[in-house]
Amino acid sequence: ETGVTQSPTHLIKTRGQQVTLRCSSQSGHNTVSWYQQALGQGPQFIFQYYREEENGRGNFPPRFSGLQFPNYSSELNVNALELDDSALYLCASSWGWGTGELFFGEGSRLTVL
Amino acid sequence: AQKVTQAQTEISVVEKEDVTLDCVYETRDTTYYLFWYKQPPSGELVFLIRRNSFDEQNEISGRYSWNFQKSTSSFNFTITASQVVDSAVYFCALSEGDAGGTSYGKLTFGQGTILTVHP
Numbered sequence: 001e002t003g004v005t006q007s008p009t010h011l012i013k014t015r016g017q018q019v020t021l022r023c024s025s026q027s028g029h030n031t032v033s034w035y036q037q038a039l040g041q042g043p044q045f046i047f048q049y050y051r052e053e054e055n056g057r058g059n060f061p062p063r064f065s066g067l068q069f070p071n072y073s074s075e076l077n078v079n080a081l082e083l084d085d086s087a088l089y090l091c092a093s094s095w096g097w098g099t100g101e102l103f104f105g106e107g108s109r110l111t112v113l
Numbered sequence: 114a115q116k117v118t119q120a121q122t123e124i125s126v127v128e129k130e131d132v133t134l135d136c137v138y139e140t141r142d143t144t145y146y147l148f149w150y151k152q153p154p155s156g157e158l159v160f161l162i163r164r165n166s167f168d169e170q171n172e173i174s175g176r177y178s179w180n181f182q183k184s185t186s187s188f189n190f191t192i193t194a195s196q197v198v199d200s201a202v203y204f205c206a207l208s209e210g211d212a213g214g215t216s217y218g219k220l221t222f223g224q225g226t227i228l229t230v231h232p
Contacts, residue, residue, distance in 0.1 A: 004157070031218065033218060033219075035220075035222075040224075041224060041225075042117075042204050042206075042222030042223050042224050042225050043158070043204070043220075043222050044222070045219045045220060045221070048218050048219065055218070056218060056219050058219065088156060090156075090157075090158065092158070094218070101160050101163060102158070102160060102220070103160070104150075104157040104158040104159070105157055106155055106156040106157045107156045107157070
């Protein structure tokens with residue numbers, strides 16, 4: 001059984017640039033959630049995708065957007081990067097959106113200079 | 114709005130000591146779910162337990178036990194006879210849900226407690 005994989009693991013961008021982060025969900029999972037974890041903080045919910053549709057969104061501006069593909073993998077896109085976007089971005093997959101038992105990847109560490 | 118508070122930022126113990134991690138939550142929902150996740154240095158969060166608001170029975174799983182008290186809005190986690198491998202950041206989390214067992218997937222996490230177990 002393949003776990004959740006994320007890429008890239010680390011990246012550095014400058015303010016104003018755009019970034020795309022990728023996530024492959026665990027085999028058999030059809031739901032992907034994205035979380036932002038700032039240093040020393042708990043993860044914050046960005047949004048969730050269920051069967052290719054957005055199924056809930058946290059308190060993040062529209063420059064945070066996402067996609068889920070037919071194979072249930074997902075992308076997180078962030079436009080017009082700001083310094084405060086520096087964080088660990090965690091992807092989590094699950095079977096359905098109804099259990100709360102999420103399987104997380106190791107995250108993508110984004111640094112914005 | 115939902116809120117989870119983990120008042121202990123860092124805890125340091127010596128191996129074989131028992132340790133309790135505190136979690137207090139706030140929610141207006143009548144049906145909700147509580148979780149504990151562990152985050153080792155590698156970064157991924159590992160699911161430990163889920164409880165729904167209707168089930169206040171305490172749970173034990175090996176060296177881990179959880180105490181849910183609705184009256185005080187607390188969901189504390191105890192590790193008995195701690196081991197060095199227990200060193201990690203532990204997060205308590207909350208989500209709304211329905212009585213049918215569905216958690217709506219959006220988790221609100223606390224700030225986490227860094228647990229260090231010394232040999």
